[in-house]
Amino acid sequence: MIVTVTANPALDITYEVDELVPHQSHRIAAVRQRAGGKGVNVASVLTRMGRPVIATGIVAGAVGDEIRADLEARGVAARFVDGVSSSRRTVNVVSAVHGDATIFNEPGPELTRPGWESFVAGLDSVLAEVAVTVVVLSGSLPPGLPDDAYAELVDVGHAHEARVVVDADGAVLRGALRSGPDLVTPNRAELARATGTRDVAAGVTALRDLGARDVLVSCGADGLVLMPEQGPAWHARVPAALAGNPTGAGDALVAALAAGLASGSTWRRTVQDAVAWSAAAVLQPIAGEIDPDDVARLASQVLMEAR
Amino acid sequence: MIVTVTANPALDITYEVDELVPHQSHRIAAVRQRAGGKGVNVASVLTRMGRPVIATGIVAGAVGDEIRADLEARGVAARFVDGVSSSRRTVNVVSAVHGDATIFNEPGPELTRPGWESFVAGLDSVLAEVAVTVVVLSGSLPPGLPDDAYAELVDVGHAHEARVVVDADGAVLRGALRSGPDLVTPNRAELARATGTRDVAAGVTALRDLGARDVLVSCGADGLVLMPEQGPAWHARVPAALAGNPTGAGDALVAALAAGLASGSTWRRTVQDAVAWSAAAVLQPIAGEIDPDDVARLASQVLMEAR
Numbered sequence: 001m002i003v004t005v006t007a008n009p010a011l012d013i014t015y016e017v018d019e020l021v022p023h024q025s026h027r028i029a030a031v032r033q034r035a036g037g038k039g040v041n042v043a044s045v046l047t048r049m050g051r052p053v054i055a056t057g058i059v060a061g062a063v064g065d066e067i068r069a070d071l072e073a074r075g076v077a078a079r080f081v082d083g084v085s086s087s088r089r090t091v092n093v094v095s096a097v098h099g100d101a102t103i104f105n106e107p108g109p110e111l112t113r114p115g116w117e118s119f120v121a122g123l124d125s126v127l128a129e130v131a132v133t134v135v136v137l138s139g140s141l142p143p144g145l146p147d148d149a150y151a152e153l154v155d156v157g158h159a160h161e162a163r164v165v166v167d168a169d170g171a172v173l174r175g176a177l178r179s180g181p182d183l184v185t186p187n188r189a190e191l192a193r194a195t196g197t198r199d200v201a202a203g204v205t206a207l208r209d210l211g212a213r214d215v216l217v218s219c220g221a222d223g224l225v226l227m228p229e230q231g232p233a234w235h236a237r238v239p240a241a242l243a244g245n246p247t248g249a250g251d252a253l254v255a256a257l258a259a260g261l262a263s264g265s266t267w268r269r270t271v272q273d274a275v276a277w278s279a280a281a282v283l284q285p286i287a288g289e290i291d292p293d294d295v296a297r298l299a300s301q302v303l304m305e306a307r
Numbered sequence: 308m309i310v311t312v313t314a315n316p317a318l319d320i321t322y323e324v325d326e327l328v329p330h331q332s333h334r335i336a337a338v339r340q341r342a343g344g345k346g347v348n349v350a351s352v353l354t355r356m357g358r359p360v361i362a363t364g365i366v367a368g369a370v371g372d373e374i375r376a377d378l379e380a381r382g383v384a385a386r387f388v389d390g391v392s393s394s395r396r397t398v399n400v401v402s403a404v405h406g407d408a409t410i411f412n413e414p415g416p417e418l419t420r421p422g423w424e425s426f427v428a429g430l431d432s433v434l435a436e437v438a439v440t441v442v443v444l445s446g447s448l449p450p451g452l453p454d455d456a457y458a459e460l461v462d463v464g465h466a467h468e469a470r471v472v473v474d475a476d477g478a479v480l481r482g483a484l485r486s487g488p489d490l491v492t493p494n495r496a497e498l499a500r501a502t503g504t505r506d507v508a509a510g511v512t513a514l515r516d517l518g519a520r521d522v523l524v525s526c527g528a529d530g531l532v533l534m535p536e537q538g539p540a541w542h543a544r545v546p547a548a549l550a551g552n553p554t555g556a557g558d559a560l561v562a563a564l565a566a567g568l569a570s571g572s573t574w575r576r577t578v579q580d581a582v583a584w585s586a587a588a589v590l591q592p593i594a595g596e597i598d599p600d601d602v603a604r605l606a607s608q609v610l611m612e613a614r
Contacts, residue, residue, distance in 0.1 A: 015398075015411050022327045023407035031413050062369040062376070066393075069369070086373075089320075091398050093411065100330035104322050104400065106338050 002046060002258045003127060003162075004136040005153060006039030006057035007119075007145075008108045009080075011066050011089045019097045026093075035070040036090065036287065038139035038167060041251035042258065044288035045281065047076045049295070051259050054079055056126055058119050058142065060109050061086030081122045083142075085109035110144035120152055127160040134262045135160075136254060137176065138167045148175030155179050163261045167254045170194055177211035183261070185254055187218045200225060216274070218253055220246075223303075224278075226271050233307040234267060236275045238298060248287025253278040268304065275302045309353060309565045310434060310469075311443040312460060313346030313364035314426075314452075315415045316387075318373050318396045326404045333400075342377040343397065343594065345446035345474060348558035349565065351595035352584065354383045356602070358566050361386055363433055365426050365449065367416050368393030388429045390449075392416035417451035427459060434467040441569045442467075443561060444483065445474045455482030462486050470568045474561045477501050484518035490568070492561055494525045507532060523581070525560055527553075530610075531585075533578050540614040541574060543582045545605060555594025560585040575611065582609045 014032040043055035055076055059067050060083035067087055071078045088108035092101045111119075127135070135157035137150050150166055154176060157164040163182040166173065170193040173186060184207060192198045195206035204215045204227050214228045223237025256277035260270025273295075280294035281287070321339040350362035362383055366374050367390035374394055378385045395415035399408045418426075434442070442464035444457050457473055461483060464471035470489040473480065477500040480493060491514060499505045502513035511522045511534045521535045530544025563584035567577025580602075587601035588594070 013396075015413075017411075020329045020409075022329065022402070022409050025410040025412060028411055028413050062373045065372070066369045091322075091411070095329070102327075102329050103332040104324075104335055104398070105332065106322075106335050 001130040001132050002051065002053040002134045002136065002262050003123075003130065003132050004039040004043045004053060004055050004138060004258075005123065006037040006055065006139060007111075007149075008140050008142045009035065009037035009040050009057050009059060009067055009087060010106075010108070011063050011070075011087065012036035012092060013089055014092045014094060016094050016096065019095050020093050020102050033066065033070070034286065034288075035067040035074070035076075038251050038254075039136060040067075040071070040076070041248050041288040042136050042138055042255045043078070044074060044076050045252045045255035045277065045290050046259060047074070048290050049255070049259065049277070049292055051262070053077065054126065054130060056080060056123055058083040058111065058115070059087045060084055063087040063089055079122075079126050081119050083109055083111060083115055083119075108142050111142040112144060116145055116149065120156060123153065124156050124159075127156065127162065132157070132160050132162045134165065134258045135162045136165045136167070136258050137181075138251070138254060140169070141172055146175070147171040148178055150176035150181075151179040154181045165254060165258055165261070167250070174210060177207060180211045180213060183214045183216060183257060184212050185216045185218065185250075185257065187220070187250060191217055216257065216271075218250060218278070223275060224253070224271065226267060228267060231267065234271045235305045235307060236271045237303055238275060238279045238301055239303060242279050242282045244282035245285055245287075246282055248284070248289075249278045249281045251287060252281035252290055272299060272302045272304055308437040308439050309358065309360040309441045309443065309569050310430075310437065310439050311346040311350040311360060311362050311445060311565075312430065313344040313362065313446060314418075314456075315447050315449045316342060316344035316347050316364050316366060316374055316394060317413075317415070318370050318377075318394060319343035319399060320396055321399045321401060323401050323403065326402050327400050327409050340373065340377070341593065341595075342374040342381075342383075345558050345561075346443060347374075347378070347383070348555050348595035349443050349445055349562045350385070351381060351383050352559045352562035352588065352597050353566060354381070355597045356562070356566065356584070356599055358569070360384065361433065361437060363387060363430055365390040365418065365422070366394045367391055370394040370396055386429075386433050388426050390416055390418060390422055390426075415449050418449040419451060423452055423456065427463060430460065431463050431466075434463065434469065439464070439467050439469045441472065441565045442469045443472045443474070443565050444488075445558070445561060447476070448479055453482070454478040455485055457483035457488075458486040461488045472561060472565055472568070474557070481517060484514060487518045487520060490521045490523065490564060491519050492523045492525065492557075492564065494527070494557060498524055523564065523578075525557060525585070530582060531560070531578065533574060535574055538574065541578045542612045542614060543578045544610055545582060545586045545608055546610060549586050549589045551589035552592055552594075553589055555591070555596070556585045556588045558594060559588035559597055579606060579609045579611055
């Protein structure tokens with residue numbers, strides 16, 4: 001069983017407008033809303049791909065109720081614990097005239113030390129219960145937690161003999177390394193923010209010095225580079241960039257990596273799947289969705305190169 | 308007891324940003340949210356002024372829970388019934404650089420005929436229970452209801468020997484007139500939309516022909532004109548326009564009118580109070596708030612003219 005952690009999930013609300021005009025009033029014809037947050041998206045993709053997964057994390061208040069209800073409606077198994085205050089929303093205003101959304105990100109509720117400890121204890125129970133093989137820690141931490149909070153969760157995962165994947169940015173990624181997560185998955189910008197260098201090889205070395213083991217760097221349309229602690233590095237990509245929605249491509253990539261680790265696949269096969277799942281996610285209008293037929297078709301096109 | 312009806316209440320969410328830049332992502336430092344809708348604001352103002360009032364209406368889903376929780380926190384007595392789907396939100400993006408908010412108004416859930424009938428029956432019970440003297444019907448109707456839905460509520464109020472005030476716009480105002488509400492309170496723009504004429508006297512005559520009785524027309528900084536069915540008309544205003552937030556001034560005006568009707572005040576006194584409450588509301592940053600000290604100070608400044 002794969003278990004994802006989303007410490008700061010969101011309710012993603014989408015408004016469609018003809019055009020966003022600052023300082024005007026906009027009548028919204030239809031409202032879409034959906035549970036979001038990177039770990040939630042990973043769990044959603046794994047569910048669509050038929051892999052056993054449980055989404056965990058912290059939700060709070062009425063917005064938390066909406067997050068839970070949406071996951072249930074989507075058939076994503078979830079075991080969230082209750083925080084205080086109210087979970088965060090993101091409001092995404094999509095203009096029919098322009099492509100890019102205008103986004104408003106709420107900060108999310110502050111988490112106190114006791115709230116965090118109660119979540120950690122709850123996660124420990126879930127991991128004991130479900131025969132966990134892989135734990136995925138994705139995204140930002142709630143305000144109020146130290147940057148190395150993920151290190152505690154890495155330890156919890158290892159105590160259950162699970163492999164732990166961390167998909168985080170900057171200081172939060174650095175903070176997780178203390179406990180030696182099995183795989184970290186920064187994109188190039190995240191790697192640069194975590195290490196201060198824009199050179200991929202130098203960045204990976206810097207992460208290793210801090211405790212990283214296997215490292216996968218995603219480079220957008222240039223594909224991805226896996227640099228395992230042992231064995232050959234892999235560079236993998238699709239032959240041509242796909243047009244679509246890049247939001248959620250990173251989460252689909254992490255989902256494929258977790259699936260590969262859970263099933264004991266080779267790195268070659270896992271990296272190939274990761275490129276295919278990620279590319280298939282680009283074809284979906286919404287993060288967290290994927291079509292297994294797209295994955296099957298794209299997997300055969302992935303270009304693999306050992307280094 | 309005054310009973311307000313808000314058939315389509317909202318959760319008003321406010322985001323403060325330095326500047327709203329379309330097609331960019333905005334990190335919101337602090338989120339404010341508050342139960343809104345015109346009838347809710349009327350009940351809130353009456354509560355602040357120490358007048359007995361109960362807010363009623365229809366709320367639904369998790370957003371409805373947030374509306375209820377906020378009213379409870381603010382000490383506004385409420386007896387809302389449960390609708391289906393989820394109550395609407397409004398997102399108000401306030402820029403520190405510019406004055407005006409950028410607003411996104413959700414439509415609110417559609418109300419079916421059975422849902423409406425169950426609300427009407429519930430309102431009937433509340434009115435029977437609380438010795439109602441005044442019913443206030445404020446604001447828009449939920450999608451799915453006919454424009455004359457307020458006429459039914461006017462009949463329910465009259466069956467309990469209450470006076471009924473209607474503060475509505477255009478076709479919804481026209482639709483309410485069939486049942487002869489005791490007082491309607493359009494502003495000049497609403498009067499023009501309901502009657503097709505921009506002339507106040509002609510507009511009031513048109514409303515009367517449709518069933519209106521007493522009519523009060525608010526004219527913004529020019530004050531207000533009361534044209535009762537019987538007795539002299541009144542024109543009332545403050546000596547100089549007040550700087551502040553006009554949102555909610557109309558709701559404070561309606562609150563004062565309801566308070567005057569409930570206490571059996573003269574029209575002279577009621578109209579004077581209405582100007583003072585409305586002006587005092589302009590001094591508050593948030594709709595639904597009022598300071599009784601401002602009201603007392605402003606009431607002595609109101610200029611009254613019988614016509």
